[in-house]
Amino acid sequence: MDTQEEVIVYARPDSLTKTNTHYCPGCTHGVAHHLIAEVIDEMGLRERTIGVASVGCSVFAYNYMNFDFVQAPHGRAPAMATGVKRVFPDKVVLTYQGDGDLASIGMAEIVHAAARGENISVFFLNNANYGMTGGQMAPTTLPGQKTTSSPSGRDVETQGYPIRASELLATLDGASYVVRRSLHDPKNIRLAKKAIRTAFEVQLRGLGFSMVELLSTCPTNWEMTPQNSLKWLEEHMIPYYPLGDYKVNPAVAEIKG
């Protein structure tokens, strides 16, 4: 029998532990973890990175990422990250936050971390609902979207309008790099990875606050198959949350170019 040399086309990044995640099948939290871990590997940052997990489905992110981690109270990850980064300015500090965590209970903390130009990188998973607690309305839930706490669909008259966090934070001078990407198909996943890399570059160069918003799926609470949820994201979320670069400090543009 002919022996053929094996070529490794893909290996688990060192920055991911060999643990099965608890995420539901088809959930894009896992994709986001992978991208962050791959970039940290490629940039050689694993031994100097400290992650701050938030409260939400990603509360156990520290079980899956193979570097030092702390776990913040709901919404407070940017404040905790500030504490870590101010003591260790030479470490790479990231937060990983859901949309309920970042745009509702933790709105003050994220706005002020950005306003201070806190030199941290924020990865913001927007899945338009509170995944962990079983699919309640989030500040990002779309008008008319049904959730367990907006059973007739979000009524903007009584339940208000969704918050576009990237656009909001981009208005702040302390924010250097704020972009929105999506995890619904391979092309966009590649673009998301590039943005994650840029966010870390921004931090390494001391350029201040960086955030990558990642549009994500929650097939379980959306009550859709994984495939339909990817489609729903593309057809419903992207029109409301357009992909793009909302803040790119001129110094960051140089890195990108």
Next chain:
Amino acid sequence: MTRELWKGNNAIAEAAVRAGCAAYFGYPITPQTELLEYMSARMPQLGRAFVQAESELAAINMVYGAACTGTRVMSSSSSPGVSLMMEGVSYIAGTEIPAVLVDVMRGGPGLGNIAPAQSDYNQIVHGGGHGDYNLIVLAPSSVQESVDLTVLAFDLAEKYRSICVVLLDGSIGQMMEPAEMPPFQPLRTEYPEWAVTGAKDRERRFLSSIYLDPPQEEAANLRMLRRWQEVQANEIRYKTYYMEDAKFAVIGFGSSGRVALTAVRAARAEGIPVGLLRPITLNPFPEKVVEDLAKQVEGILVVEMNSGQMLEDIRRIAKGAAPVEFFARLGGIVPLPDEVLDEIRRLAKGPLTLEGHPRDRWLARMGTLN
């Protein structure tokens, strides 16, 4: 070092700097603000971290993050701000990491006022945040003692991986007194084996207060309790004055204890055999001392600047061995030595009773006062 005139809040800040505090996070609130202002100049001068946070909620979570690195870190606030910090306090306690918090109490509840009070005794000594935890609580009664206890707070916090609170009232924060500063301790360059510092040449570490599996949470709770037993065994601190031959005892902490001491001295001058117990650790509480004292004396007077929060602890510990009476001023009013002296005279004159509740008798007397 020589003695210099220091304002309480500034003195605590400088003491923290000298104790090797590497990071401070806070938010302005009277009567604590000078501490934050002092740090805003002093910490950057020394190349250390200072952030004026957007809220006390953020400040305590910045403390939480910084504490995870194993460095010496502190915050300070006053009553309404400390209420906001209770989330972080519970998380820090649950993560079993050291931090120092200074609480300069003011009148309450609610926005209350900015005058000195002791009405957050229960919040700090008996909980405040959610879950089963204990804070080490130190109560100074002078500027010098505030300085000394601030340094001790960092040591105790570290030794027991616990939050140590320096609990004082606005009058001590605001008053000026001569005090001697401690020597400068170097900043830490080595970090404890649990600290999150980046997983270089070692296994990754994570710090969290989450134990989803109940048996694991129970194990964590038991571990914290056993550590607390060590604190109880080793760290109780208090001061007694004129207690050797005393037939009556006054018990008060912080400013109340200080005012009571003046009154006790005046009563002694009148020939009344009265002494004073001033608890310094409010948690762990000097229970054995109170128990013994209750057996020694014919009557106890508890003096506080709250509605009798420590009083309940004293009654529980004294177990009826001696009658207990109570005197307090509320709402930001510091009792006068003469008021306490009158109460001591009343105590010595009797008759005393084990019936009823001392708070009810005091309230009845307050009716004629106000």
